[in-house]
Amino acid sequence: MVPHLVTALNGPLFDLEKNILAATPAIERWFRLEWQEHTPPFYCSVDLRNAGFKLAPVDTNLFPGGFNNLSAEMLPLAVQAAMAAIEKYCPDAKNLLLIPERHTRNTFYLQNIARLVQIFRQTGLNVRLGSLSEELTEPTPIQLPDGTTLMLEPLEYQQGGRRLGLKNFDPCTILLNNDLSSGIPAILENLHEQNVLPPLHAGWAVRRKSNHFAAYDEVVKKFAKLIDVDPWMLNPFFAKCQDVNFQEHDGEERLAANVDSLLTKIRKKYREYGIKEAPFVIVKADAGTYGMGIMTVTDARQIKDLNHKQRSKMAVVKEGLAVTDVILQEGVPTFERINDAVAEPVVYMIDRYVVGGFYRVHAERAINENLNAPGAHFVPLAFAQPHALPDMHAKPGTAAPNRFYMYGVVARLALLAASLELEKTDPNPEIY
Amino acid sequence: MVPHLVTALNGPLFDLEKNILAATPAIERWFRLEWQEHTPPFYCSVDLRNAGFKLAPVDTNLFPGGFNNLSAEMLPLAVQAAMAAIEKYCPDAKNLLLIPERHTRNTFYLQNIARLVQIFRQTGLNVRLGSLSEELTEPTPIQLPDGTTLMLEPLEYQQGGRRLGLKNFDPCTILLNNDLSSGIPAILENLHEQNVLPPLHAGWAVRRKSNHFAAYDEVVKKFAKLIDVDPWMLNPFFAKCQDVNFQEHDGEERLAANVDSLLTKIRKKYREYGIKEAPFVIVKADAGTYGMGIMTVTDARQIKDLNHKQRSKMAVVKEGLAVTDVILQEGVPTFERINDAVAEPVVYMIDRYVVGGFYRVHAERAINENLNAPGAHFVPLAFAQPHALPDMHAKPGTAAPNRFYMYGVVARLALLAASLELEKTDPNPEIY
Numbered sequence: 001m002v003p004h005l006v007t008a009l010n011g012p013l014f015d016l017e018k019n020i021l022a023a024t025p026a027i028e029r030w031f032r033l034e035w036q037e038h039t040p041p042f043y044c045s046v047d048l049r050n051a052g053f054k055l056a057p058v059d060t061n062l063f064p065g066g067f068n069n070l071s072a073e074m075l076p077l078a079v080q081a082a083m084a085a086i087e088k089y090c091p092d093a094k095n096l097l098l099i100p101e102r103h104t105r106n107t108f109y110l111q112n113i114a115r116l117v118q119i120f121r122q123t124g125l126n127v128r129l130g131s132l133s134e135e136l137t138e139p140t141p142i143q144l145p146d147g148t149t150l151m152l153e154p155l156e157y158q159q160g161g162r163r164l165g166l167k168n169f170d171p172c173t174i175l176l177n178n179d180l181s182s183g184i185p186a187i188l189e190n191l192h193e194q195n196v197l198p199p200l201h202a203g204w205a206v207r208r209k210s211n212h213f214a215a216y217d218e219v220v221k222k223f224a225k226l227i228d229v230d231p232w233m234l235n236p237f238f239a240k241c242q243d244v245n246f247q248e249h250d251g252e253e254r255l256a257a258n259v260d261s262l263l264t265k266i267r268k269k270y271r272e273y274g275i276k277e278a279p280f281v282i283v284k285a286d287a288g289t290y291g292m293g294i295m296t297v298t299d300a301r302q303i304k305d306l307n308h309k310q311r312s313k314m315a316v317v318k319e320g321l322a323v324t325d326v327i328l329q330e331g332v333p334t335f336e337r338i339n340d341a342v343a344e345p346v347v348y349m350i351d352r353y354v355v356g357g358f359y360r361v362h363a364e365r366a367i368n369e370n371l372n373a374p375g376a377h378f379v380p381l382a383f384a385q386p387h388a389l390p391d392m393h394a395k396p397g398t399a400a401p402n403r404f405y406m407y408g409v410v411a412r413l414a415l416l417a418a419s420l421e422l423e424k425t426d427p428n429p430e431i432y
Numbered sequence: 433m434v435p436h437l438v439t440a441l442n443g444p445l446f447d448l449e450k451n452i453l454a455a456t457p458a459i460e461r462w463f464r465l466e467w468q469e470h471t472p473p474f475y476c477s478v479d480l481r482n483a484g485f486k487l488a489p490v491d492t493n494l495f496p497g498g499f500n501n502l503s504a505e506m507l508p509l510a511v512q513a514a515m516a517a518i519e520k521y522c523p524d525a526k527n528l529l530l531i532p533e534r535h536t537r538n539t540f541y542l543q544n545i546a547r548l549v550q551i552f553r554q555t556g557l558n559v560r561l562g563s564l565s566e567e568l569t570e571p572t573p574i575q576l577p578d579g580t581t582l583m584l585e586p587l588e589y590q591q592g593g594r595r596l597g598l599k600n601f602d603p604c605t606i607l608l609n610n611d612l613s614s615g616i617p618a619i620l621e622n623l624h625e626q627n628v629l630p631p632l633h634a635g636w637a638v639r640r641k642s643n644h645f646a647a648y649d650e651v652v653k654k655f656a657k658l659i660d661v662d663p664w665m666l667n668p669f670f671a672k673c674q675d676v677n678f679q680e681h682d683g684e685e686r687l688a689a690n691v692d693s694l695l696t697k698i699r700k701k702y703r704e705y706g707i708k709e710a711p712f713v714i715v716k717a718d719a720g721t722y723g724m725g726i727m728t729v730t731d732a733r734q735i736k737d738l739n740h741k742q743r744s745k746m747a748v749v750k751e752g753l754a755v756t757d758v759i760l761q762e763g764v765p766t767f768e769r770i771n772d773a774v775a776e777p778v779v780y781m782i783d784r785y786v787v788g789g790f791y792r793v794h795a796e797r798a799i800n801e802n803l804n805a806p807g808a809h810f811v812p813l814a815f816a817q818p819h820a821l822p823d824m825h826a827k828p829g830t831a832a833p834n835r836f837y838m839y840g841v842v843a844r845l846a847l848l849a850a851s852l853e854l855e856k857t858d859p860n861p862e863i864y
Contacts, residue, residue: 025526028515028556032523077508080785083460084516091464094457124460353512 014052016233020406023227027409030226031352031416038419040352042085042175042197046411047360047372048345049332053275055406056236056332057414058282058344059372060212062202063179065101066358067119068111070348071380074356079122081350086123088351089195090172096125097164097171100152101178102133107145114144116177119350128166130155132178132185139167155187162192173197180205181288181321201425204287209327210240211425216417223413234410236330237265240286244326246311252304258328259283260300266330280331280368283314285323293323294370296331333367338379342367345381345404347411354408357381446484448665452838455659459841462658463784463848470851472784474517474607474629478843479792479804480777481764485707487838488668488764489846490714490776491804492644494634495611497533498790499551500543502780503812506788511554513782518555520783521627522604528557529596529603532584533610534565539577546576548609551782560598562587564610564617571599587619594624605629612637613720613753633857636719641759642672643857648849655845666842668762669697672718676758678743684736690760691715692732698762712763712800715746717755725755726802728763765799770811776803777813777836779843786840789813 020027045064046057070078086093098120100113113129120127131140131152139153158165164187165171173195174188180203188196201207216235224231241258244251259281266279278298285293293314297303306314315323336343341363348356359379362371381404423429452459477496478489502510518525530552532545545561552559563572563584571585590597596619597603605627606620612635620628633639648667656663673690676683691713698711710730717725725746729735738746747755768775773795780788791811794803813836855861 024556025558029524029526032515032519032525035519036523073505077512080509080512083785087464087467091468092461093464094461124456126457353515 016053016055016229017403017406019227019229020409024405026226027223030223031412034416035352038416038423039088040349040415041202041418041422042089043348043350044415044418045346045348046414048347048407048410049334050336050345050407051277051333052335053273054233054332055410056234057216057410058236058329058332059209060216060414060418061179062198062207062418063177064348065109065112065177066346066378067115067348068108069346069358069378069380070115070356071358074380075119075122077353078119078348078350078355081353081355082119082123084353085351086120086125086173089197093172094126095165095169095171095173096120096127097130097166097169097174098127099130099132099155099174099176099178102131102182105142110142110144110150111146113177114148114150116175117150120175126169128153128169128171130164130166130174132187159192163194164188164191176203179203199422199426201427202422204321206425206427207421208240208286208325208425209284210238210286210325212414212417212421213238213327213329215420215424216414218420219413219417232269234413236332237262238327238329240325240327242286242325244324246306246314246323255283255326255328256300256303259297259303262328262330263298263300277333278368280333282329282331282370283326284329285314285321286325286327288321288323296368296370298368331368334371335367342369342371343379344371345407347407349411349415352412352415354411357404357407357411448485448487448661449835449838451659451661452841456837458658459655462655463844466848467784470848470855471520472781472847473634473850473854474521475780475782476847476850477778477780478846480779480839480842481766482768482777482839483709483765484767485705486665486764487842488666489648489842490668490761490764491641492648492846492850493611494630494639494850495609496780497541497544497609498778498810499547499780500540501778501790501810501812502547502788503790506812507551507554509785510551510780510782510787513785513787514551514555516785517783518552518557518605521629525604526558527597527601527603527605528552528559529562529598529601529606530559531562531564531587531606531608531610534563537574542574542576542582543578545609546580546582548607549582552607558601560585560601560603562596562598562606564619591624595626596620596623608635611635631854631858633859634854636753638857638859639853640672640718640757640857641716642670642718642757644846644849644853645670645759645761647853647856648846650852651845651849664701666845668764669694670759670761672757672759674718674757676756678738678746678755687715687758687760688732688735691729691735694760694762695730695732709765710800712765714761714763714802715758716761717746717753718757718759720753720755725758728800728802730800763800766803767799774799774801774803775811777839779839781843781847784844784847786843789836789839789843 041062043064045061047059049056049058117127129152136152136154139151141149141151143149153166155164156167158170163170175197183205184200220231220235239258239262241255244255262281263279270279280296280298283295283297334342334344338359338361341361342365343359343361346358346360347354358381360371360376361379362376364375365371473494475496477493479491481488481490549559561584568584568586571583573581573583575581585598587596588599590602595602607629615637616632652663652667671690671694673687676687694713695711702711712728712730715727715729766774766776770791770793773793774797775791775793778790778792790813792803792808793811794808796807797803
């Protein structure tokens, strides 16, 4: 199951939540059996949107940043899950090489790295940081706001170029916290008996959101049958649209037509369930992350009316990667608020275990907008207080509603989808 | 690794602790490799004694009570470890039958059962309680001090006597929290495709402390070589003495001679390390638990001088089991105190994970006495505060000493010894 955390929302549980809570033993058994067949990604964070009438993942990150936003009391849980993960890949591990993003001066991001170092040191590994940046040619200490220091070191081949490490450091496992947006570095390829985690094809050089959500479709179809709900309750409609050039207006008609047909599908569902909200579609790059190249569309005509600035924003994502393929995703309005600001829960997992979560809160964004943008702040989810520990066998009204459990379930559905996605897109399935 | 908890002792680390902390990556790797070869007991608690110059387990309980004495914040860790354990034995589990001790009216003990129920419910299992008591013929609710209720139910065969369960309840796993001191109930034998955990030969009807400590000798010999310390630093000397009848004075001479030779061995070690404490030996029943049938001896002559009351106390343990075989164990004085009262740490594990601990504190006992006796109270170990999170890579003096880590290591050595012990004493090794 998952840690019991206090969520912002503490009104009555909705039908979907009641269904999920009632089916807990069946759900947990189902996950256990699925994990017998599929290997979970090493780690993962999932952005969720809770519309009240529907709860769905909207982004599944296989190189999660933000571990520093989890509350410190979740650390032992993360350490225990990391032990289970390491044991699976390399039981005789002593050394772990962690490769962070290149932009080495972002102290917010580096606090995430510091937290990861802490987690893996506490599993009993020697952890050192290797940089993919070619400008980093000698060990470089970086001061963090809390006064501690991270040491970034240049990568160095070991054993005559067959293994990658650092000076006097031959790791058994190389853990990437770099999403490879700018391509797969040759230095990471063809290594000898070293685990590169997540695998290289999980990076945005290869990975596509549309593959992930296609796998999620499959997972949710099975799961929805298990708990007897409409799969749509847990799943945003999506479509993909290739060979679009926003600057040159190429593929614009096709994109608008796709948006229109998606809005029509959503409208039909909204009518079916008597939902009064205005349907919207999120258009985003099929590859890439960091909330760039993303927009909210409520009418297909908006596509043709994009101004120059909007077009340039959609045309490139992180590290200058050009956008030609986009995914259109049913927008899920977020129902949750913290102090009147719009909030979405983000759930963190290591191996198959939920290890914590937080709310991403944005005071200047609307309920139908992307919150992963400058100005967002993070509110860690803390453990539920002992007196409020939820118990589904308690009499109704005598225990706090266990809303976070449902978030953990849906996040794990996305985790399982990522596992299927990585299996299907593996270029070398025989050595997987 | 293990949760980072605040211990009572916060003076400087001793040499043994420094050795253990420095070798953390090697130690964790060693445990990972050992757990590839051996299956840990389902759950376990270990009583430790820290003498400053030496740290050793003195009792390894395979049917641990006292889960309710762990702090509530450890619960998620226990749930996660229980998920890993269940997955190993029965991934398609939905129903768990928990069998508590017979003495159903002890509310302290029943709070332990309530906590176990909570842990396993939160892993997503249906949990119900079955009683071995023949007097319990219908479902019987028992009120706990916190106002909640436990329902004890009579056991009932399922599927024509091939499987054991409750009315309308066919469990895949039967978890014993009953140490079988009074023998193995026939009802638990020869069940069809049901896991009985721990296995029946882990119960005191079959189990012997001397087998456990013989296995512990082996484990510590390997481990001490790894971290380059004298195995004695982690291991109490022991000897066993069979066919003793305290009431009839049978075997008294032999027992006294054994005590004397053990005291001589301890004295020699004390001289080697310049230890000024007075050596003592603990004499206790080779089978059985609950701190009964146990005494502290500082001179072999005390054996012959036992008075009538002392003899009767040694002659029987729990459930009236007669004592004929005893184990003599080097006494380890406890160095730890909470508010001037003598304290010993107790570490809890589920599967191979440390999930928490507490201090057993006894204000009326001396440092060389058994603390598991009426009048003891329990001080849960809480997580270290975030600002005090120990980091072995921190500069000396900048981080709180991580004493609890060492407790977790030694407790896991005892856990591993229990695993070897159960392998060696298994009456049906082929189906183990």
